[in-house]
Amino acid sequence: MNKTWKPVAAGILEIIAGGAALILACGLLMGGAIVGFVTQMPLWLSTLIPMVAIPLTVLGILDLAGGICALMRKARGMALAGSIAALISSPLLGIIALVLTVISIKEFK
Secondary structure (H helix, E strand, O other): OOOOOHHHHHHHHHHHHHHHHHHHHHHHHHHHHHHHHHHOOOHHHHHHHHHHHHHHHHHHHHHHHHHHHHHHOOOHHHHHHHHHHHHHHOHHHHHHHHHHHHHOHHHOO
16 A cells, blocks of 8 residues: 555644643633632633633643554554544544544555
């Protein structure tokens, strides 16, 4: 099977989406902690921030793992799961990564 650019591009897009999701999650947690300390925000808001940041962190880690698998052209299921997670965390990058991963699924071991 000829190696094409599609899994590499999908992996890079997944890694970008995962990094952005992790940065956003860290920003939410740190910003929420600072604002909560300074302004004494209500309890419902202080519990809402981690409820958004924790799933976003999980999606970011899944994006990164799937992107690495796509770059190495191994574990097609993990690469596909990473592109689906990228679809949730960053829809534009996720759509492109998912299409490229599905098109090039035969190149994976």
